Amino acid sequence: MIRPPTTGDARVLLLDADGNLFPSExxxxxxxxxxxxxxxxxxxxxxxxxxxxxxxxxxxxxxxxxxxxxxxxxxxxxxxxxxxxxxxxxxxxxxxxxxxxLRPDPAVLGPLRRFADRYELAAVSSSALTRLDECFRATGLDALVPPGRRFSAEDSLPRPTSKPDPAIYRYALDQLGVAPGQAIAVEDSLPGAQSAVAAGIATVGNLVFVPPGERDARRSALEQAGVTLMIDAWEQLAAALPDRPLSAG
Missing domain, CATH: 1.10.150 (DNA polymerase; domain 1)
Structure with missing residues (x-):
């Protein structure tokens, strides 16, 4: 496990959606x-x-x-x-x-609820907003990451694009009013990690929903992309992040 550098200034968790918050891939x-x-x-x-x-x-x-x-x-x-x-x-x-x-997953919902007491949560995805809406509804994550904090490279930008283009991460930072150093991204895919890292955001590599036979290769690819922490359970991220009040900063 690679430990992150300094995350004490982080106020926002920018969460990839597909394959990260739910096993939708x-x-x-x-x-x-x-x-x-x-x-x-x-x-x-x-x-x-x-x-x-x-x-x-x-x-x-x-x-x-x-x-x-x-x-x-x-x-x-x-x-x-x-x-x-x-x-x-x-x-x-x-x-x-x-x-x-898709169905709610307690192993995701539990840690995410605790994160919501400490950080602002937002989704940053290449997928369309209608797809995200269905996924968040089906998995019980609607209230934790409401529609106003879901950013889609397909629908939110003036010109549709896709990760690894960092445009959607930069857009999310701008809309949330935070600097790259005030955010932490969580990504499961190589293009996603490349997108977040290129936007200057400390990035966590998440193997939770990666098929076991693909994990070693994915871990290596994410590490080469520049992730600063690797997890294979959301509880690991809950333990690694600073225990800070949402109002701090």
Missing amino acids: EPAFVASADVTNRFLASLGIARRYTADQLRLATTGKNFRTTAVDLAAEHGVAVGAEVLEDWVAEEKKVVSEHLGRV
């Missing part, structure tokens, strides 16, 4: 793979992805970036209107699926 890719394969077929591309293949290839990216990247790999350009139609379709299908299958 696997079920999301089950739904997304169907949309992705229909999208590729519509472009005349024969390549098809299983849910696991898509997850391993694109974790940390949103569908908009994934669609453009996969099409480009086959030398196909995607028109703006066509892309928007497929982004809307994937958003609808995946959001509805996650709303049905």
Whole structure:
């Protein structure tokens, strides 16, 4: 475990959502793979992805970036209107699926409730806000991270982007009125960690929902990206962070 440097000035926890606060990656890719394969077929591309293949290839990216990247790999350009139609379709299908299958997790809710007494909590994600809304509702995290503190690289920015672009972290800092040194990010994916680190934020690598067979490789990738602490349970983060009142600072 890598210990963070100084976190005493931190006022805000910036939390990635998918695969970090809830195990949404696997079920999301089950739904997304169907949309992705229909999208590729519509472009005349024969390549098809299983849910696991898509997850391993694109974790940390949103569908908009994934669609453009996969099409480009086959030398196909995607028109703006066509892309928007497929982004809307994937958003609808995946959001509805996650709303049905996700459940509250005491091992996440307990520590997050204690964090909320000490820090302001916000979500910083590449996913669409409608997807986040379904996930937070289904997992019982709605009250801890309300809609006004959810920031989406797909929907919150003037121009949609995706991690590892640090734009969404910089936007969240600006909206919350805090400097990078007053925040701690928690990320499970390499693009997510790269995004937070590039924004100058001390970043925790979280392996809680990473499949066991992928943890060693993910740990190494996150450490190389510059995370300052590695955890595999939310309780570990609760123990590592300073016990400070929310009003401090």
